[in-house]
Amino acid sequence: MSLESPWKQNPWFESIAVAQARARRRLPRPVYDALLAGSERGQTVEANQAAFADLGWVPHVAGQQAERAQTRTLLGVELSSPVVISPTGVQAVHPDGEVAVARAAASRGTIMGLSNFASKSVEEVTATGATTFFQMYWTGDRDVMVQRMERAHRAGVRGLIATLDWSFSVGRDWGSPEIPERVDLRTMVRMAPQVATKVRWMRQFGRAFRETGRLPDLTAPNLARPGEAAPTFFGAYYQWMTTPPPSWHDVAWMVETWRQISGTPFMLKGVSRVDDAHRAVDAGVDAISVSNHGGNNLDGTPAAIRLLHPVVGAVGDQIEVVMDGGVRRGSDVVKALALGARAVMIGRAYLWGLAANGQAGVENVLDLLRGGIDSGLMGLGLASIDELRPEHLLIPEGFHVHGGVEAPVRI
Numbered sequence: 001m002s003l004e005s006p007w008k009q010n011p012w013f014e015s016i017a018v019a020q021a022r023a024r025r026r027l028p029r030p031v032y033d034a035l036l037a038g039s040e041r042g043q044t045v046e047a048n049q050a051a052f053a054d055l056g057w058v059p060h061v062a063g064q065q066a067e068r069a070q071t072r073t074l075l076g077v078e079l080s081s082p083v084v085i086s087p088t089g090v091q092a093v094h095p096d097g098e099v100a101v102a103r104a105a106a107s108r109g110t111i112m113g114l115s116n117f118a119s120k121s122v123e124e125v126t127a128t129g130a131t132t133f134f135q136m137y138w139t140g141d142r143d144v145m146v147q148r149m150e151r152a153h154r155a156g157v158r159g160l161i162a163t164l165d166w167s168f169s170v171g172r173d174w175g176s177p178e179i180p181e182r183v184d185l186r187t188m189v190r191m192a193p194q195v196a197t198k199v200r201w202m203r204q205f206g207r208a209f210r211e212t213g214r215l216p217d218l219t220a221p222n223l224a225r226p227g228e229a230a231p232t233f234f235g236a237y238y239q240w241m242t243t244p245p246p247s248w249h250d251v252a253w254m255v256e257t258w259r260q261i262s263g264t265p266f267m268l269k270g271v272s273r274v275d276d277a278h279r280a281v282d283a284g285v286d287a288i289s290v291s292n293h294g295g296n297n298l299d300g301t302p303a304a305i306r307l308l309h310p311v312v313g314a315v316g317d318q319i320e321v322v323m324d325g326g327v328r329r330g331s332d333v334v335k336a337l338a339l340g341a342r343a344v345m346i347g348r349a350y351l352w353g354l355a356a357n358g359q360a361g362v363e364n365v366l367d368l369l370r371g372g373i374d375s376g377l378m379g380l381g382l383a384s385i386d387e388l389r390p391e392h393l394l395i396p397e398g399f400h401v402h403g404g405v406e407a408p409v410r411i
Ligand SMILES: Cc1cc2nc3c(=O)[nH]c(=O)nc-3n(C[C@H](O)[C@H](O)[C@H](O)COP(=O)(O)O)c2cc1C
Pocket: 034, 035, 036, 037, 048, 086, 087, 088, 089, 090, 115, 116, 117, 118, 135, 163, 269, 291, 292, 293, 294, 295, 296, 324, 325, 326, 327, 345, 346, 347, 348, 349
């Protein structure tokens, strides 16, 4: 007979806000703050979520569809629902990190975006069977970037995501979390007051330590040179900071190099402006993500959902356009699709799920979004996400923001 406490918390959560509240209770403060992220005033990170609430709709009372479809193809990959895992440098949220996220992505039939700043290697992640897209920043010289692309291709990834929207903005008004260079005994003693009360989080890592003999790694194994140890997070960040920013010729080089190495799709992530969307088309990309890095790049960038529709209007007939930033519920996904996104990518939503309940927590998040999409379609009387149009939404005047000039500038 089980003597489980009747007051034990049900690990399932009903909304992403509840998952976030659990993550907040569970994680040491610096780890929670690292996921919260944001830059400068935190204006864009807030705007990303708030803008979805500005879009409304009016549901039907009868005549809804009994069957509602939400499958979609993105860059040749069949998705069971139009929600993709956006790459994030997960760090010490959970001992299984990106491997747990990849397993959840595979079990729910979606793409796993793996950050080059991830704490698990691309080989460990593709071994889960998840359809993985590898993400790269413009960091290091071309030879090193080719080595990284070749390694990702050998590991079996199915596409490349180049994320270029990063301006190294420094300083947050609410202060940045301390991220240790290495997690050794000295660091643990120093940070003990912040982690000592986080019993469940410590227990998870204790279990992982007993099994593997390793402490959580704050290194970036996918940025290691062949035969060398993985750089620390700060070592990797320094290389990135000191790499001269890419030109549009460099972007075209990256696209072409990836095409020759792998022949699989290339997505440019972080486009905010219509003129950049045109340039991305000229550089030969297969897809772009309209994104402001979840409000972590230049603060004051408008909400990603406001930038979406003009970009779709400009290039949506030439390449696939997805968006990310602020998605916290299925209704947000429906709104983004109605404004022309082929799919959305999520960041913090699954990180909260991972922190709250590991792989099952990420699956919980994907299930909640699926359920919310289904409710949205039902209320709107639609049988499929393919039927979604801007006319299904109440869009306040001035909602859309046209970023940048219209005329394409050749690379
Ligand atoms: C903690 C954190 C780490 C991130 N790391 C990366 C990264 O390594 N590479 C990348 O392309 N984007 C990264 N992003 C941005 C996400 O991929 C995505 O664009 C963003 O989180 C979407 O906004 P959302 O969190 O509101 O869903 C990160 C975001 C967060 C919150």
